[in-house]
Every structure is written in structure tokens, then in C-alpha cells.
Amino acid sequence: MDFAPSPRGREMLERLQAFMAEHVLPAEAAYREANHRLNGGSDWTRWQTVPLVDDLKEKARAAGLWNLFLPDPQLGAGLKTVEYAPLAEAMGRCEFAAEVFNCNAPDTGNMEVLYHYGSPDQKARWLAPLLRGEIRSVFCMTEPGVASSDATNMQATVREEGDALVLNGRKWWSTGLGHPRAQVAIFMGLSDEQAPDAHHRHSMVLVPLDTPGVKILRMLPAAGQYDPPYGHGEVQFDDVRVPKANLILGHGRGFEIAQGRLGPGRIHHCMRAIGAAEYALELMVARGLSRTAFGKPLLKLGGNLEKLAHARMAIDQARLLTLYAAWKIDTAGVRHAMTEISAIKVVAPNVLQSVVDQAIQIHGGCGLSDDVPLSGLHLMARALRLADGPDEVHCAMVARQELRRFQHRQEAA
Template sequence: MDFAFDALTEDLIGRLTEFMDTCVYPAEPVFAEQMAAAADPWTAPPVIEELKTQARKRGLWNLFLPGEHGAGLTNLQYAPLAEISGRSPTLAPSAMNCAAPDTGNMEVLAMFGTERQREQWLRPLLDGEIRSAFAMTEPDVASSDARNIATSITRDGDSYVINGRKWYISGALNPNCRIFIVMGKTSPDAEPYRQHSQILVPRDTPGITIKRGMMVFGYTDGSHGGHAEVIFDNVRVPAENMIAEEGAGFAIAQARLGPGRIHHCMRSIGMAERAVELMCRRTLSRTAFGKPIAEQGVVQDWIAEARVRIEQLRLLVLKTAWLMDTVGNRGAHTEIQAIKIATPATVEWILDKAIQAHGGGGVSQDFPLAQMWAHMRTLRLADGPDEVHKRSLARRELRKYTIQPAS
């Protein structure tokens, strides 16, 4: 495993670092001011579009997507770039058209969409002209077991009719959200992992109701359109909107969630790095009990532990990226689960110590730490909760030692 960055990656790192220093970090207070003054908390403020223009000028666009539709980078090439963008998680990914849920939706359309579906929806998403949402999680069932998803997708002639209730549907409140990818049940009598399908539902289809915006620890997310509770009441779409085929919903979800999980982890390391930087600067600049806070033993323990944990995480994420590139997502399944378990919990710990080191400022809006912490705590639920990944990982480990019955 050679984790040395090639010339293209080094060039992109340089361009992205310059973009962050010149454009993104200075835009953070502007974003906060525009959000505070906005009549609609779910609309991305003007500074996002300005950043997108600057990112495209620098060739920092669709870096997440491999192959002909995106920048063509491998996971290993994208890893350090996603980490850098994670230092400003609200602004940088959106500015580079590398923000969820659009990233996963673009991956689905690129892998499974028909030519018509790609032309109608993938192309404008790649160009940053529209936004999208992925409607999977439901409030009435334990969605940690995706087999419980109950939204119905029923064939009726040359159409499908969708009925159900979803929540925490990221991006759905953005006025520029034009398309949902909805996961629901098409074949209740099929075997469990062939019961569900995914289908394209235009945002303006009759029968869709955005019931409310969902906050996360009191935060709204104006960078991409928040999180919504959505009602689908006899929503009718053409049969040609089905993605791939009936019963392919789980296979599509797994293909979508693998890259999504590692992208979250890559960005999370960037948050941890920024938290350590802020913690060091803060504790060096403040004095308590006659000496800089940075000289207190407990604070030095936090800083040392944070550095060790970041380096461990980065190596595990890079190994996972390398495996995904060399043996595919299925071959890297164990490592994908491992990083999804380890990264959010570890970065949450680092953010907690950085918040503590900042005192009252740490929980205020004057620093990005509190919002990062809310994001990281949520990530322990998103794309599968910790416990589900641990259950699966433990079963995979136990199978190595299961005694096979004699034939």
C-alpha cells in the first residue's frame, strides 16, 4: 500500500488549499450574516453561488465522482481533498459540488440510470444547476433495519403510485431541489432484500407535501436545504422513472452508501484537524492560574491524544480508499464499516475537547466547533447507526471461527 500522493493529487491539494485560504474561510462569517438575515432559512445564501464560481475557475468541481461523469479521481486521490474540504463542512463541499445528498444521487444515476434519466437529472446535477434529495428514512419504523421501510411503490398501468412518510430528508427544503430518489416497497412477498426499489420523483409532482423542516440540535442547514419530513400521498410518476429494476433497491443503496460513508469519514478528519488547530491557538492565547492554558497537563493530554487518534483514523481511511480502488467496495466492506464506526466517535471526542478548551466560546456561534459537534453526533446515526455496523462487523469476524459441521 503506497499512500504517497501523485502529481495530480499534489496539484489539486495546492489549488484547494489556496481556495480555502482565499475564499472559503473568509466566507464563513459572510455566510453566517446572510443566514441570519435570510427570510427563508432553507435557501442557500448568495455566498454559496459565489464560492461555486470560484471553485469551478480553479477546476475544483465534482472531485468526488470517478469515471467519465466526474473528475475521474480514485478514492485514494480524493481522500486528502475531501479532508481539506471538511475543515469547512458547511461551505467547501457545497462550493465544489461535492456535498451530500447530491453526491450519492449522482453516483446512483451514473451507475444505474438510463440515458434519459442521466440527461434529465444527472447532467443538471453535475453542472450544479439543481439540487436533489434521497428519501429513505421513515419515522414510523426502525429504519436502522432498512427492511422495515414501508413506503409503498405500486405499479398501476404505465405508472407507479407512491404512498408513505419520510423524515430527515436532506436538501428537500431547498427551493432548488428538483428531484427525489425515493426508496420504497414494490414486492412485499419477495425475499427480504428484493422487496424494495428506488424511483425518481420530481419535486413538483402532485401529492408531495413538505410537512416541516427538521432541526439537528437546533441547527438548520442553509448550505443545502435542511432536513425535511415529507409526505407522499398517491404520488404518481411514469414507470420509466424506476431506477434499474424492481427489487434492486438494496443493491442500489449499498452501491450508494459505500462511497458516501468514506466521503463522510474523509471530511470528518478535516474537522478534527481544524478542531486541534483551534484548540492549540486558543489555549496558547489564554492564561489561567498564572500560566497559558496550553501548559496545563490535562490540555496537553487532550492535544497529544487528538494527534494520535487523527493519525490512526487517517491511515485506516486511506487503507479503505486503497482497497475500494483495488478490490472494489464489496472487498473493502469490513474496512468501510470500521471507519464508519471509528471516525464519528473519535472526531466527536476531539471536538468535545476543543469545545472544553474554548470555554463558553466553544458552544457559541463565534467558533465552528459546536456546529461541527452536532454534525458529528448526527453522523453516528446517518448511513447506518454505530450499532448496526458493529453487529455486522462482529458477525463477519465470528464467521472466521465458526466450526463447520462434518460432512
């Protein structure tokens, strides 16, 4: 195993960090102010893009820092997963940085789906404008009426009718649904209820959001925050008709596509979480050394030095585990890295949540305010423990794989 960045990866990371330091991080406070002013409230129809983000995107593209996640050297940076991971960590230090480099979810995952599984026509119509950053996309999988931690419970349907596919169902927590530039969704639904294997019963379909029968019902607040201008929406599909050509890869291939989509995507999420944890730790140390109580710096009171040490160890452990998962995806493929992918999905958000909680405690009331980004990072961590599968599902995956290895050892003995 070798996690050292290649010369190409190191050069890209240095350029990204320099761009972040010069352009992105200094704009963080201005971004929050502008976003709050332009996009207050739940009425997503009034939400607007934040102009400074669009300006930064143009600068990033001109600097060659664009589509860094995509392994294709013609369309992206051409980096392996383990090479991209440190870049994702660097982006995690700022809430809007990933969008600046056209590397934000759910667009990255949707672009990967189209890149790996899309037809030439699908790529021309949807992948090309997504890669240019002209439009945004949505992923519609989770449903309000079932326990979505088991995706085979999905009730939304995809049925053939003549030369069309007809979609019905309700989806929610569809990230990016409120964005003014959101134009297309990837909809996953039950297409063959009789298939013997429950993981071959579902399909994915491209749905333009202006198709008749698509109705956005609301944006869902997460802990009271609507996350504009992206939003996490609830959307109804009532007899939505799209051409059969909008089917991705083939009937019954939905779970296959989902696994290919989520593997690298979890590396991205986890490394951004680690970057956010590093930022929270820096804020914690700076605050703890600059404020004095009872005659001592805060950092030297109440066991805070020990908490600092444990936070450092936890962050470094999470990073190494995530880099190992990325290396295994690159060398063995997603199917052979399922234990590691599930492990990091549990570890990284929990580390972030713990570190941010300690940083908030050091900051006192300020930690809950918008003067520092800690409350937003805490919400991000808590949400990640549910997004793409809750902790319990991923722990169950790790346990199943471990039992399988034990049984193989017993049989070989």
C-alpha cells in the first residue's frame, strides 16, 4: 500500500490549496451574508445563486481546477481515487468550496453514473452541461413512506407503456432540488417486482424536472436549516412519462449502478468530513489558547488537552482508513472494498461530530452562533450519519464481511 501522492496529485493539491487560500477561504463570511440575504426562508422558488460563487467558479475553471473528481484526463483531472482524496479534504475546510471546483454532491455522483453507464445520447444531453457547470442535477432514491435504510423497500415504480417509461412515487431528501439551475433528476424505482433477486428489481431513469407530473412539494428543513440555494426536497412523480431512451444501462440494473456511484462518492464525503474536522480542531485550539478562565487558558482546563490529543488521533486514524479504502477501490474495485467503504462511512462522520462538539464547547455561546461555522459543521456531521445509509447499516455490512472471512478460515483449516 502506498498512499503518498503522485507528482501529478501533489501538484494539483498545491494548486488547489493556493487557490483556496487566496480566493475561497477569505470569501467565507461574505458568502454566508449574501446567501442569508438572498435566500432566507423556505420559499425555494425565490432562491438565487450567490454571485461570488459564480465568480469563483469562473476563476477555478480558468486555473484548470475543474471536475477534479473525474478520472478521465480529457474531461476532468484524471486522478485516481486515492489521488483525489486529499483534494476533497482540502475542500472540506469551506462549506461551498466543492461547488467552486464543480466537485459537489449530488452532481459528482450523477456525473459518474452518466460517465460510466450513460448512453452517448445521455452523455451529450446531460453529462456535457453538468461537466461545464451550466446545470445541476438531483438524485431521487429515498422515500418517506418506507424504511429507506433498506433500499429494497422502495415503492416508487417504473413501468413500460408503449414507447415510454411511466414513473410514479414520492421521493424526499433529494439534495439540490431547490437550486435554480436544477434541471434533471436520476429516479430509482421498482421495475420488475417478480425478479428472483431483490437487487435486480429496480432501475434508474433520467427525468427532466420540467416533465409533466413532476411536482416539487417542499424543501425539508434539516435541524431548522433549509440549505439554500441547494435544498433537500420532497417531490411527487404522478404518471411521469419519459422516453425509454432515458433508462440508464438497462432494466434491473439500479442497484448495480448505485454501488458504482456510492463507492467513490463516500470517499469524497469522508475526506471532506476529515477536512472539516481539521478546521474545527484548528478553531478549537485557537479559541482555547486565546481565552482565559480561572487564571488559565481554556485549553488547559477541564481535561481539554486530553480531548485535543484524542481528536488529533481520531482524525489521523480516519484519514488513514479513508485513504486505504480509496487505494483499495483503485486497485481492486468497489466490489472488493465494501468493508472499507462502509467502515469509513461510519468512522469519518462520527469523528467530525465529536471534534466539532468539542470545538463548540470551547467556544461557548459563540460556537452556536454564525460567527464561526461550527454549528453548520455539526449539522453536516449528523446528517452524514444518515445520508447514503445510516451507521447501523454500514456496521452490519462490516460484520457480515467479517463473519464471512471467519467462516472461510474455518473451512480452510
